[in-house]
Amino acid sequence: MSKKLDRRKKYTRKVLKESLVTLLSQKTISKITVKELCEMADVNRSTFYTHYSDQYDLLEKIEEEIAEDMNQYLSSYSFNVEEESLQMTEKLLEYIKDRQFMFQTLLNENGDPTFEVRLRTIAQRFMINNWLEGQQLKEVDMTYLSTFVVSGAVHVIKEWIEYDVDVKQSPKEMAELINKFANEGLSCLE
Amino acid sequence: MSKKLDRRKKYTRKVLKESLVTLLSQKTISKITVKELCEMADVNRSTFYTHYSDQYDLLEKIEEEIAEDMNQYLSSYSFNVEEESLQMTEKLLEYIKDRQFMFQTLLNENGDPTFEVRLRTIAQRFMINNWLEGQQLKEVDMTYLSTFVVSGAVHVIKEWIEYDVDVKQSPKEMAELINKFANEGLSCLE
DNA sequence: AACTGTTTGTTGATTATCCAACACTGTGTC
């Protein structure tokens, strides 16, 4: 499935992604030049063009990757088995924690305004497929519910960032809290 | 003088050096294999051998580089002009701060026992060339003095590490303190 | 409008790294 990447490719893409996110924390994508991006990443400009067509393309790829990861995590998510579920939540939290800066940047002023929407879409699809399976819900309720949950999640992430919450210190407790909330939320529907 | 290095070479050597120092914080040089070193650095083993012959060679190069840097800093050191001197001390402190982990590792149990000696030699040569210029000192005094100063410096570095002193927060005050001490020490000799 | 400096894609030749394979040495185990 996932073809084995040459170390060089892996490294080049990694630093380019990191550099773009760093620059995005300072200015809007349209004000970022390929030149400064490559200088920051310490990568030859010609190399950049063998991977991406421009800044926008790179940003696209970054977000696609996140989307894939989120889907990956959410696809194996289930609230049936308690312990397994907790572990999944924990992993998801660690994933986010490791990319705190990235999320912060992409969700803030200079970031992509469509990014939050994309996250919302992913979560919405997940909720429809898993949580709300079997439930007979009006479409209005469904939309409202997913919007509510995702907004909450984004809000939580932003709060973590603002108050510099160290998720890693207690991912377990955090995971329990979140799962409990999710379950109670579900039971409230019945 | 300093030949222009290909970015790739620069990167390869950088990660290999970082990885070795990291490993040295865990075990002795003789227990470190080239294989695990390359795995940590994410560099092909064959690439390693195009740069260094073995772990010991790499460690050698790391220490040589530090020695060069220290010489560089110390060579442009003078206590004649007050402000300039302070700036030099400040830069030197920042240099050490940026490599705190490296110094810590090289000076500790797993590190190279000869490293402290090398530092001592450098400082000794410096003191003879600069500070003690013109002073009529017995060789015994000279050796004792340099040993005293370097031991002090190493001790200070180790204390910074242990008590996690943030040198960067006040390199200026720190620099003033050190220069003042150095000057008083010198005047004590007269 | 001409001028200056900067960024942009793109190219060709060069170089470094990768990878997989190899034979070799050392070390521990039955």
Added chain:
DNA sequence: GACACAGTGTTGGATAATCAACAAACAGTT
């Protein structure tokens, strides 16, 4: 001793990244 196992150094061919150079587009200045 015979055996498996892990690390060593070295090789050759494939591939990626480098660098320097280019024409073109663009923005700001005078």
